[in-house]
Amino acid sequence: MGYSNQFFEALGLSGEFAQEIKSAAEKTGIPVARLNHYNESNTLPSGEDLRKIEEHYGVSELQLKLKTGRIDREALALIQAHSEDIFNIIAPAKELAQHPNTPVEPVMTSALGKLYQQDCLTFLHSVESDSVDLVFADPPFNLDKLYPSNMDDNIREEEYLSWTEHWLKECIRVLGHGGALFIWNLPLWNSTISTFLHGRLTFKHWISVDIKYSLPIKGRLYPSHYSLLYFVKGEKPNKLIADRLPTQTCPSCFDNLKDYGGYKHKMNPQGISLTDVWTDIPPVRHAKYKKRAGANELPVKLLDRIIEMSTNPGDTVLDPFGGSGTTFVVAELKGRRWMGCEIGPCDDIINRFESIEEDKHNLEGIRSNLNHLYTPLVKKEREARGLWTAESAATKHKAKTDALQIPGGVGPLQ
Ligand SMILES: C[S@@+](CC[C@H](N)C(=O)[O-])C[C@H]1O[C@@H](n2cnc3c(N)ncnc32)[C@H](O)[C@@H]1O
Known part of the structure; x- marks a missing residue:
């Protein structure tokens, strides 16, 4: 893994000899390990390291970006501004894409x-x-x-x-x-x-x-x-x-792992919406x-x-x-x-x-087990234990609101 020597080559180094890197470290004051890290991961130096490289190797930040291919929006804007010239330089070198298309039989x-x-x-x-x-x-x-x-x-x-x-x-x-x-x-x-x-x-x-x-x-x-x-x-x-x-329940007592409080009747009997975290x-x-x-x-x-x-x-x-x-x-x-x-x-x-x-x-x-608030097995276990289900919560809620609305019905609870 790792990258080829794009960073070292940008500095004019071959990167093949330990002594060469050691001298670069002495010259710039950047530790060998860090120089190797920049090269291995093709990472752009920043801060003081960047300044030292610019000073000792005469390579600007933009040159480093271009040579290591770490093109950010700033460099991109420059490339776009000069796209005609750049195209004329690189277009002849670009080979036409080869599309080998020998038909083969499926296996x-x-x-x-x-x-x-x-x-x-x-x-x-x-x-x-x-x-x-x-x-x-x-x-x-x-x-x-x-x-x-x-x-x-x-x-x-x-x-x-x-x-x-x-x-x-x-x-x-x-x-x-x-x-x-x-x-x-x-x-x-x-x-x-x-x-x-x-x-x-x-x-x-x-x-x-x-x-x-x-x-x-x-x-x-x-x-x-x-x-x-x-x-x-x-x-x-x-x-x-x-x-x-389905909503999550305890595997042994089948109670909910989440407390839905007074919102049980609002639970969709078809289950919980899928999120972008799948567990x-x-x-x-x-x-x-x-x-x-x-x-x-x-x-x-x-x-x-x-x-x-x-x-x-x-x-x-x-x-x-x-x-x-x-x-x-x-x-x-x-x-x-x-x-x-x-x-x-x-x-x-x-x-x-x-x-x-x-x-x-x-x-x-x-x-x-999909598209139910409780899987068929969990629902059966909950019913046997008198725990609420989407249907029982909805029925209970309806009975309560009906009682509140029907003239002569049970009034608001104290
Ligand atoms: C991570 S596995 C895919 C597993 C698969 N999703 C499954 O559930 O069994 C990647 C597969 O891609 C195949 N593969 C690697 N390079 C390939 C290539 N250039 N063209 C076609 N298949 C390739 C490998 O042999 C390997 O079997």
């Missing part, structure tokens, strides 16, 4: 979808513009993980981000107007990805999905959420209707539920929620990073057309479709 065809064993860029190039209703992407996170495809998951940051921008551009191209793009990634990468997407699509939400994905390490907070970016193409989404969730998505950890060895498989519940809220039956869902095929299976079970690819072996996806009844059963279980 699997289902009633509603097609799976290709391909690189995502090659696959995306073959997809028609403006033809997809939802793109869901869960790319590798560049965390040096071993995938069945043996792909390199530890490349330089600028290389990872440049590759990311390439496939994102293609996802945007194939997305239909009003279509939705969801990107699942670490906050580290999604913070940069969202900057790229702003101005190309319309931002809807940064959804935090509460799943612990790493161990607590001294010197940093315990990473506890994945980021799910949600953008749409054009002004507004074709569909944004989210499932409602009810369980990770797929148990071997029994895993559809392929190793990590990185997303839960059916997550894909069900995304597909349900942003598409209608018959719409088309695309996933360029198939993995174990969660997106494809959920799309199929929900009556959506789908297409996608996976660069590595596709056997796990194909096997998964052969035993799709398991996912169907799981999905039915998940859906049976």
